[in-house]
Amino acid sequence: MRRLILIAIPYVWLLALFLIPFVIVVKISLSDTALARPPYFPQWDWSLGWAGIKDFFAELDFENFWFLTTDDLYWKAYLSSLRIALISTLMTLLVGFPIAYGMARAPEHWRPTLMMLVILPFWTSFLIRVYSWMGILSQNGLLNALLLGIGVIDEPLIILNTDTAVYIGIVYTYLPFMILPIYAALEKLDGSLLEAAEDLGCSRLSAFWLVTVPLSKQGVIAGCFLVFIPAIGEFVIPSLLGGSETLMIGKVLYEEFFSNRDWPVASAVAVILLLILIIPIVLFQRNQQKQAEAEG
Amino acid sequence: MPQKIFAPWDDPQEKPLIRFQNVTKRFGDFTAIDSIDLDIYAREFFALLGPSGCGKTTLMRMLAGFETPSSGTILLAGQDIAPVAPNQRAVNMMFQSYALFPHLSVWDNIAFGLRREKRPKDQVAARVEEMLKLTRLTKFARRKPHQISGGQRQRVALARSLAKAPKLLLLDEPLGALDKKLREETQFELMDIQEKTGTTFVIVTHDQEEAMTVASRVAVMDEGKLMQIATPDRIYEAPNSVYVADFIGDVNIIEGKAHQVGELVQLDWAEGQPALAARTDKNLGLAQTCYLAIRPEKVSISADRPGGANALQGEIIDIAYLGNLSTYHVKLPTGHVIKAQQANTRRISRRPFTWEDKVWVSWTETAAVVLDQ
Ligand SMILES: Nc1ncnc2c1ncn2[C@@H]1O[C@H](COP(=O)(O)OP(=O)(O)O)[C@@H](O)[C@H]1O
Numbered sequence: 001m002r003r004l005i006l007i008a009i010p011y012v013w014l015l016a017l018f019l020i021p022f023v024i025v026v027k028i029s030l031s032d033t034a035l036a037r038p039p040y041f042p043q044w045d046w047s048l049g050w051a052g053i054k055d056f057f058a059e060l061d062f063e064n065f066w067f068l069t070t071d072d073l074y075w076k077a078y079l080s081s082l083r084i085a086l087i088s089t090l091m092t093l094l095v096g097f098p099i100a101y102g103m104a105r106a107p108e109h110w111r112p113t114l115m116m117l118v119i120l121p122f123w124t125s126f127l128i129r130v131y132s133w134m135g136i137l138s139q140n141g142l143l144n145a146l147l148l149g150i151g152v153i154d155e156p157l158i159i160l161n162t163d164t165a166v167y168i169g170i171v172y173t174y175l176p177f178m179i180l181p182i183y184a185a186l187e188k189l190d191g192s193l194l195e196a197a198e199d200l201g202c203s204r205l206s207a208f209w210l211v212t213v214p215l216s217k218q219g220v221i222a223g224c225f226l227v228f229i230p231a232i233g234e235f236v237i238p239s240l241l242g243g244s245e246t247l248m249i250g251k252v253l254y255e256e257f258f259s260n261r262d263w264p265v266a267s268a269v270a271v272i273l274l275l276i277l278i279i280p281i282v283l284f285q286r287n288q289q290k291q292a293e294a295e296g
Numbered sequence: 297m298p299q300k301i302f303a304p305w306d307d308p309q310e311k312p313l314i315r316f317q318n319v320t321k322r323f324g325d326f327t328a329i330d331s332i333d334l335d336i337y338a339r340e341f342f343a344l345l346g347p348s349g350c351g352k353t354t355l356m357r358m359l360a361g362f363e364t365p366s367s368g369t370i371l372l373a374g375q376d377i378a379p380v381a382p383n384q385r386a387v388n389m390m391f392q393s394y395a396l397f398p399h400l401s402v403w404d405n406i407a408f409g410l411r412r413e414k415r416p417k418d419q420v421a422a423r424v425e426e427m428l429k430l431t432r433l434t435k436f437a438r439r440k441p442h443q444i445s446g447g448q449r450q451r452v453a454l455a456r457s458l459a460k461a462p463k464l465l466l467l468d469e470p471l472g473a474l475d476k477k478l479r480e481e482t483q484f485e486l487m488d489i490q491e492k493t494g495t496t497f498v499i500v501t502h503d504q505e506e507a508m509t510v511a512s513r514v515a516v517m518d519e520g521k522l523m524q525i526a527t528p529d530r531i532y533e534a535p536n537s538v539y540v541a542d543f544i545g546d547v548n549i550i551e552g553k554a555h556q557v558g559e560l561v562q563l564d565w566a567e568g569q570p571a572l573a574a575r576t577d578k579n580l581g582l583a584q585t586c587y588l589a590i591r592p593e594k595v596s597i598s599a600d601r602p603g604g605a606n607a608l609q610g611e612i613i614d615i616a617y618l619g620n621l622s623t624y625h626v627k628l629p630t631g632h633v634i635k636a637q638q639a640n641t642r643r644i645s646r647r648p649f650t651w652e653d654k655v656w657v658s659w660t661e662t663a664a665v666v667l668d669q
């Protein structure tokens with residue numbers, strides 16, 4: 001019995017905090033908008049009994065999903081989100097890998113300090129950090145002042161409210177999620193493997209490609225997923241740093257909910273986003289499982 | 297048919313494969329290798345023996361190219377190897393930790409070095425199969441390193457380092473992780489492989505039995521210095537110092553003052569005791585402090601006073617039963633404890649001596665080695 005309860009706890013947790021909300025969102029996505037509170041129809045009417053339930057299900061339909069296909073705003077937003085998430089994941093990898101590599105190569109007594117520096121930004125509110133990027137990137141912000149000051153440019157660069165600012169924001173925000181798993185993989189790497197590779201005829205560079213890269217692959221994959229998955233649904237960064245033409249699904253979602261008060265369409269957008277994300281998440285889990293097997 | 301004995305080190309015509317010339321290696325102000333001179337010949341199975349931290353691995357790593365000497369030169373086949381990068385040396389190393397690539401199968405681990413040489417595929421495959429057969433790993437070729445046992449991993453590491461047919465193979469404590477029985481088996485396997493391939497092996501070990509078993513010559517190291525380089529039997533029978541005698545096997549050391557007449561040395565070792573006699577070809581000064589080193593198996597033990605040169609009476613204080621042998625610890629009136637070893641040719645109940653028996657220990661003039669350091 002105790003065992004049963006122990007096993008049940010995580011399932012109850014998942015049920016309460018994931019599955020039930022998800023079912024509610026799906027239900028709303030199948031409803032119609034209404035000028036009411038809450039702003040959708042049908043509502044579950046307990047007083048009518050069995051007939052009420054039948055009526056309720058009769059009113060549900062896929063109209064909102066159909067609507068999403070009629071307006072090209074939505075699929076453009078999905079595609080643009082995918083593109084931005086992919087590109088920024090790649091950029092985060094390009095920035096994060098050398099940092100993780102440097103950390104893993106640093107003298108052992110420095111490593112805790114370096115690790116601390118990587119996670120230090122988490123101690124400040126995410127929102128404040130994004131706002132401060134606005135201060136840095138704006139036309140009369142710190143960056144332009146610096147570049148103008150040392151004479152690299154004559155005219156201030158326009159970075160804020162463009163896609164570039166969004167990329168900077170995402171790379172900056174999610175960098176620790178890329179660095180930490182890669183660092184964990186690289187730190188485990190036994191230095192004598194690289195010597196063995198050299199002993200067997202590798203140059204330093206080919207030893208890196210043939211030994212370091214494959215052995216840090218799991219960390220790279222984990223880091224990429226940890227960046228990609230939140231980046232695709234990112235809302236704060238594109239709305240604060242992006243311009244009017246920066247199209248991301250998180251922003252669309254927000255506008256449907258709060259500006260249009262169209263909960264059913266917003267829910268449909270969210271359900272599709274979740275389906276898009278489930279594919280990489282399943283891949284990610286399969287990868288984790290394979291890793292566990294390989295180590296076990 | 298008389299067989300030619302393998303002893304290139306005795307032949308002044310022979311050129312060494314490796315020559316250390318006054319090599320020193322310092323880490324900061326710590327001297328790990330202290331002006332070493334050493335010649336190792338082709339086809340030798342050379343063992344470096346010494347306690348942990350005496351610089352064995354450092355010596356190997358200089359040969360492999362992972363460390364450069366602070367001063368002195370290392371010649372490989374007559375050429376200074378200092379400017380040659382590790383990946384260009386005809387030297388392969390079997391690492392103390394094996395350093396197998398965990399993401400590659402046994403087959404790919406062995407093929408790793410061959411592929412770097414850009415050999416054609418079928419040649420690589422043929423060579424890998426040959427190595428697998430040699431190390432009896434054919435059945436495990438598709439497995440990953442974590443799916444095989446410690447002994448098999450060690451053989452993969454050996455196969456991988458042999459695959460490129462190096463001029464020189466370095467083995468850094470290759471058998472350290474194995475249990476005794478497997479280690480002994482593998483020692484013979486190593487000797488067999490060395491004979492078959494004709495590669496020069498340099499093996500590092502801190503196990504003196506292992507060094508004696510496999511090596512054509514043994515170098516005993518202490519704190520970065522070479523104490524003695526000789527064949528296993530010379531190291532055992534004719535150590536050049538108390539350190540070497542003590543490091544290799546069991547030994548009785550008696551300190552005293554020497555009085556030499558020709559080859560015969562009389563050692564005054566304790567007040568009121570007759571001097572001990574030993575033969576030597578050394579020339580010792582009058583009353584010079586020196587040491588007698590006598591192996592326990594060369595000390596005989598008897599109830600009655602024997603005839604020979606050196607006979608001392610004492611009492612048995614301890615008996616170590618080793619199965620085939622027993623070591624008797626005999627305490628002399630002077631306080632010295634002499635170890636004497638005897639083969640157990642009779643059943644234990646018929647053993648002639650037991651605790652607290654008064655016995656005589658004795659050895660011949662030639663049994664003891666006279667050491668002056
Ligand atoms: N890279 C290094 N930096 C500083 N000291 C070292 C280094 N490598 C080895 N040493 C020191 O040199 C000595 C010899 O080491 P090593 O050759 O590994 O000994 P062994 O293999 O005989 O046990 C040790 O005292 C060790 O601490």
Ligand SMILES: [Mg+2]
Nearest residue numbers: 352353392469
């Ligand atoms: Mg060592």
